[in-house]
Amino acid sequence: MSDETPEANRLESLLLNGIFALVAVGLLALIGKATGRGVASGGWWTRPALAPGFALVLLVGANIFTLGRAIVDLRARPPSAEEWRDARTRVLGWLRPLELLAYFGLYLWLTIHIGYFLATFAFVMWLMLRTGLNSPRWLLAGAALTVALVLIFRVGLGVWMPSPGYYDAAPEAVRSYLIRWF
Amino acid sequence: MEFIFAGLAQLSDPWLIAVMAFGAILGVIVGAIPGAGAAVTISILLPSTFGMEPLLGMTLLLGVYCGSAYGSAIPAVLLNTPGSPVAVLTAMEAKPFADRGEARRAMSLAYSASFVGGVMAVLALMVLTKPLALIARNFGSAEFAMLAISALVLVVVGHGGRRIEALAALAFGLFLATIGLETAYATQRYTFGETWLMQGIPLVPLVIGLFAVSEALVQLGGKGARAREVKLSGGFFDGFLEVLRYPRTLFGSSIVGIIIGIMPGVGEFLAQQVNYVWARKLSPQGHLFGKGAPEGIIVSEATNNAVPPAALIPMLALGIPGEELTSMMLAVFLVHNVVPGPELFLKHGDFVAGLYWTLLLMNFVIIAFLLFATKWIARAALVDKRFLGVAILTLSLIGTYAANYNFSDVGLSMFFGLLGYILRAHRWPLTPILLGLVMGPIVESRVRQALGGAGGDFTVFVTRPISAVLVAALTALILLSIRDSLRNRKRRADWQINDS
Known part of the structure; x- marks a missing residue:
């Protein structure tokens, strides 16, 4: 540390x-x-x-x-x-960490409601913009981080996540793909 | 010794070798990134290891632990920024080397001293652990209770200058350990009727909150300044064999590092300080310490790398973790119903022997990796701290969730993250909280067993010889530390700051 x-x-x-x-x-x-x-x-x-x-x-x-x-x-x-x-x-x-933790809480809520991939992408991008890492290079690094996390945890380690309701609107083949990977 | 050689067969498992190499390389990289480090990485990886075979899980975590001890030297030499507090002495001694254009020599001195310290500690682990466990087979509950209490006392005493804060943190951890269902009376403690508290405070959210989330909050609140990189000039193997010119310092530091590593609650930082002071006194070139002495780097790195394998000795032989990383590793054992202690060698000898050999091989893998990858790892150390904060915070969510597939655990990790942030801002130590949580149930059950067997007679702790020796040693230690605190009591402008 x-x-x-x-x-x-x-x-x-x-x-x-x-x-x-x-x-x-x-x-x-x-x-x-x-x-x-x-x-x-x-x-x-x-x-x-x-x-x-x-x-x-x-x-x-x-x-x-x-x-x-x-x-x-x-x-x-x-x-x-x-x-x-x-x-x-x-x-x-002391409000500064509370602000960051509020974003973290929102990330948790979004993960349940819009799915892990989109929630992570939104959270990473928002935090990067909020902390001043707003150049295209950094934003690209943020996108790469999101993809890496999905690949490691969802694809590699097979961590299960609850699927949001809107996945059900997709055709069956796409739906199972979304549930499995995103 | 037979069972040790039998463990060699474990190395034929390609998965084990792959996990070991991955853990070691990851450890080197995170060790080189100031702000990442072993505690953060192990806390996030911990839930992933619960689904693995115990040997694979432990190897992954040990790879990170040992690799980070090597990696922390890279930013210390090349950026003059310690990757972790234990690399402060290396950074101080290496700066004059870098200024003279001898960064490669300093790097090689650090690597070779780390290698010798690491390998010697693994050999000590191989030789000492089983005999200690066999002695411990004769221990009763009173001895185990006193050993566990000794670990807690040493953790507090080890925080020189912050002992009261360490005591408060330890007491908080011990209190957290009592929350949940209580078996003897089939009742509940401090659950206030909440069902989610019945199982007690889970370890993973506490660990990720205190060590990872709080670190992310610190990094995200920073300015993200970029350190200045030093060129890695000099010959490739300059200084690699130079360590052998200082055998007393090299082997002495490693041995002292092993001895202090075995003592629960003391840790690398104190081991380094003790070694550094003695090496400076004993060396004919003592006057050069602090001004770029090769021996200064050797002391720092050999000690730093001797401690992690040595810290496993009390954990494996007695089931007593001495610091935060071995406490986290204890969770891997408990998840798989593998109970560390004397019985471990009888029931899971192959596991222990496999662990020895992977640890030994790990040191060779790390040194080979460092020889060609140092330049690239140094680049990783330059990563913007705000980006690091984003990555750690994002990893914390899935890391916490994956342990129990429970989103309410993430809420707990947020609570402990905020607590950890506030405590760190006030230099309150975090490790005693974790040790209190892990050791609390062990201490409680052993004390109950000891007192139960003696009909509630407290003298059971002083009538059994080993327990009596421990009581006497602890009493002396506590009295000496109180005397030390009173002697050094002075009004300080920085009374909040750790002066250890």
Whole structure:
């Protein structure tokens, strides 16, 4: 994996730690309800709540420690106005992966409704245009990537995909061809 | 040793050789592309291997793992950009070589050191794994529980400077492992009545989400800058035999790489750092380290390539994976009902022996491929990162779906992709989450068995000698790391950044 991760902002990290701590405490609070007692019996070491309880206590402890460390650091070195501005920008920057994941979700929806080949082609082309790879050479590379994926996964590995409804409108020979390869 | 030689017959299978060559070449190429790498590729390939014979599936994944260790040296030398974090030292040492017009020599030093490290580690795998497994046959649940816990502790301790974050990530992974049906009480844990959670959190969406989708999100958010290529000047075999002038560094680094590779949770990066520091101290040319010393490249590459086969030793002998890639490979075993550990050698000796020989042959295939293909692979390393992001994200959909033919798994991989992206942006480690998910059920069942056999008496972990030794070693390690953390505690402007 690449090592190109942006440097974190202390306030942004504080917010993130706060969210993690809140989720961890919430999950721990639910332990009684979320781990039923069941019908069998056994010693204390077989209680269903034991393993998740142990993991969640560790999680809560580590998150609270990290949160405390962040708060102490911020009190010792109060954030500047620039750091606040930077934090706002960075938190808004969380929307960037959400935008990409929304496209990914749409790709999933399209795969079910228009078929794997067309959905992949549309997704690849849209992402390339969206990220600035819009020269004919890159678009051709995108088309080649789509064909390669179909060849590897649908033809080579025989991965089954649900066929969209409109394939049924095609003549039988074409329909089975579309279902098998596209 | 007989069963090892019996495994030679496996090499007559043309499919095995083809899959091995494909995996190794793919590994070299993805290892050379910064941002691709073994974790991303193996996570995407993982579902495809579930339908293969265990030996074929494992060979494919190991090909990628070992090939990428070789390939990461290419951009490090020719683009001065490490293909993965473990090639940072190679990039640093190779730059002066490239500046002097000796890129080919640096490349050959890297390849030959990688080859020696890789082959020595496979030989260690052949020699050490079965005896370790035979010793482990005498282990009870208490010993296995402590070994599994040791792996988890080492993973946390290994993240120097980010131990609390690693602990949180591990705890999260352990919690995820408890979701789903619980067998002892025939009840459910944290399913909230959702049927899709009954089987627990599936491994493939988590792996693809954390490692592939998050990587794609990082690449797509980047600017796609193109690195400057260095000309591959110099003689074809310059430096190829030069490694033999530094036998102590070459073999010492390989041996230390093997030893550290066997230890779960430590990994190539730490092994390299340890080796590099010692090699610099011991070498008469220590002052040249960091300024283009041949020994610097040798240390980096021999260690880097010794770790992957060595990491298989605890996985095969004890059923304990030490890092994210062997954790993913464990899934291939489990899908085929092949349980790693002492019984593996009795029931599937041919499989293990076949694996040894394919791994050994793999090193020869990779080195032969690199000798003529380096120039072209270097071109692949120049691919625009945005295009790489598009390719990884597109592959993630079919990779996740193909595991269970279930589109809701793709939703899970999106969730873990976002989580992975956010955690990476804050330098939180991801590997402990995966290890927690894989090791959680092992630890829970072994601890239950051990305590069940002792009537709930906790002293079972300190009254059995091997378990007691492990408890003592872990306690000492934890205390030492706490002392180390307290000693090095200082207010740092970059407290969020990994200082390991």
